[in-house]
Amino acid sequence: MARDRNTPDRYSTALARLMLGALVVMLLGLFLLWRIDSPRVERLRMEITDRVIPNFATITAPVTSAVNILRSARSYTRIYQQNQELRRELQQMKAWKEAALQREQENARLLDLNNVRLDPKFTKITGVVLADSGSPFRQTVLLNVGRRDGIVDGWAAIDGIGLVGRIAGVGGRTSRVILLTDTSSRIAVSIESNGQRAMIVGDNTSRPPLEFLEDRETVRPGDRVVTSGDGGVFPPGLLVGQVTQTQSGRLRVRLAADMQRLEFLRVVRHQPREPISTAGDLIGVQLSEPGGEP
Amino acid sequence: MMQDPPLRILRLQLTYLAIVALVVLLQTLPLQSLPYPFAPADMPLAITLAWIMRRPDIMSPILITLAFLFADAILQRPPGLWTLIVLCAAIFLRMRTRGRKEVLFLYEWFIISLVIGVSFLTQYLALMFTFLPVPDVQPYIVQVLLSILIYPICKWLFRPMLRFALTQKMHPSAPRARR
Numbered sequence: 001m002a003r004d005r006n007t008p009d010r011y012s013t014a015l016a017r018l019m020l021g022a023l024v025v026m027l028l029g030l031f032l033l034w035r036i037d038s039p040r041v042e043r044l045r046m047e048i049t050d051r052v053i054p055n056f057a058t059i060t061a062p063v064t065s066a067v068n069i070l071r072s073a074r075s076y077t078r079i080y081q082q083n084q085e086l087r088r089e090l091q092q093m094k095a096w097k098e099a100a101l102q103r104e105q106e107n108a109r110l111l112d113l114n115n116v117r118l119d120p121k122f123t124k125i126t127g128v129v130l131a132d133s134g135s136p137f138r139q140t141v142l143l144n145v146g147r148r149d150g151i152v153d154g155w156a157a158i159d160g161i162g163l164v165g166r167i168a169g170v171g172g173r174t175s176r177v178i179l180l181t182d183t184s185s186r187i188a189v190s191i192e193s194n195g196q197r198a199m200i201v202g203d204n205t206s207r208p209p210l211e212f213l214e215d216r217e218t219v220r221p222g223d224r225v226v227t228s229g230d231g232g233v234f235p236p237g238l239l240v241g242q243v244t245q246t247q248s249g250r251l252r253v254r255l256a257a258d259m260q261r262l263e264f265l266r267v268v269r270h271q272p273r274e275p276i277s278t279a280g281d282l283i284g285v286q287l288s289e290p291g292g293e294p
Numbered sequence: 295m296m297q298d299p300p301l302r303i304l305r306l307q308l309t310y311l312a313i314v315a316l317v318v319l320l321q322t323l324p325l326q327s328l329p330y331p332f333a334p335a336d337m338p339l340a341i342t343l344a345w346i347m348r349r350p351d352i353m354s355p356i357l358i359t360l361a362f363l364f365a366d367a368i369l370q371r372p373p374g375l376w377t378l379i380v381l382c383a384a385i386f387l388r389m390r391t392r393g394r395k396e397v398l399f400l401y402e403w404f405i406i407s408l409v410i411g412v413s414f415l416t417q418y419l420a421l422m423f424t425f426l427p428v429p430d431v432q433p434y435i436v437q438v439l440l441s442i443l444i445y446p447i448c449k450w451l452f453r454p455m456l457r458f459a460l461t462q463k464m465h466p467s468a469p470r471a472r473r
Binding site for chain 2: 027029030031041053056060063131136137138139
């Protein structure tokens with residue numbers, strides 16, 4: 001009897017079924033469209049993110065900072081230990097600073113001897129991290145600089161010290177950075193001590209593995225890893241991190257950037273090298289006028 | 295069956311949208327940029343299932359589609375796939391619960407865990423068969439288990455909000471049904 005009153009008439013049931021079918025077809029179509037023509041749908045997604053996240057960020061900024069303050073407060077409990085550690089580190093740093101100053105003078109002298117001009121095009125755009133990916137299987141962050149600040153897909157993002165990731169997806173006011181730890185991140189690097197080329201392949205762990213090394217024997221834990229600039233996407237020579245070895249003997253990279261708390265990122269404005277289009281002309285005596293040849 | 299005034303239904307529907315949007319946006323807060331050691335529960339899914347089991351009348355397919363398409367867009371999932379799976383799960387649960395009184399909670403939880411498990415498995419297979427990158431198995435299973443565990447909490451949390459406004463007046467048999 002309860003059924004009688006609630007059962008809708010046949011017409012509206014049919015309509016509801018039809019609509020359900022349309023919804024299912026539409027969702028399936030959207031998924032397939034994305035699978036086939038992903039860039040266009042991704043651009044749409046970037047626009048949606050661009051609309052939503054900056055507005056939301058102003059509301060949640062207090063939440064983020066409150067959580068961060070709470071975390072800092074927790075570290076106050078270990079303040080004595082930390083102080084001791086810092087003192088010890090400071091001692092070591094002083095020694096390093098002396099060494100660095102000497103190197104700097106030496107470097108300046110050598111640069112002067114070589115007449116090197118450092119590339120003036122290397123400027124940076126600084127952005128604030130608005131949001132992260134929100135999903136445990138993607139490692140990305142969203143910056144509050146976008147197309148209107150001149151950001152271009154593929155540029156490198158660094159924090160104060162080391163490489164963090166690469167721009168992938170630019171909206172009007174926001175841009176997405178794929179971190180080195182993301183599974184779709186592949187960065188060409190070289191080992192600084194011997195110039196070997198390798199790739200850093202993200203695998204969703206905090207220390208991405210070093211792959212495609214030519215000769216593993218010559219690479220030691222502690223060697224510095226920098227970008228190689230292969231492929232012309234990244235500027236060469238950005239610090240990435242140091243080589244470490246896992247228990248199983250696999251080589252991984254400890255990132256120099258502080259990935260724990262990404263707050264401000266700098267995007268390196270990088271103009272790709274101008275391609276050399278001609279193969280080089282013959283240099284010699286001009287034989288005849290170009291028009292006068294038989 | 296009991297019914298609510300349309301205005302209250304609309305209000306509940308808007309509340310649902312707001313809750314899912316809030317949960318999704320809170321997930322994107324930049325508190326932690328290191329990879330998680332484990333995968334957290336899929337809160338929007340658990341909330342949606344809890345609402346469907348309690349109030350199948352307000353959870354229209356369009357509502358679920360809107361909420362999950364938004365989540366797909368923000369969380370960088372393949373757009374439409376997870377929405378489609380959740381929609382199918384919702385339709386299945388609605389068909390099951392139609393015209394039924396409340397069942398034993400353990401039984402309901404068992405059904406829900408099956409639905410959650412099958413949903414995640416379907417997503418995994420769909421990603422595999424369309425040659426998309428699949429997530430790591432271990433955190434994925436952790437996510438399934440946590441989503442199942444979070445379900446009773448969601449249900450208990452939203453219970454007061456989802457009461458029928460006119461329970462006593464509309465139906466004499468209501469108290470029997472609740473027990």
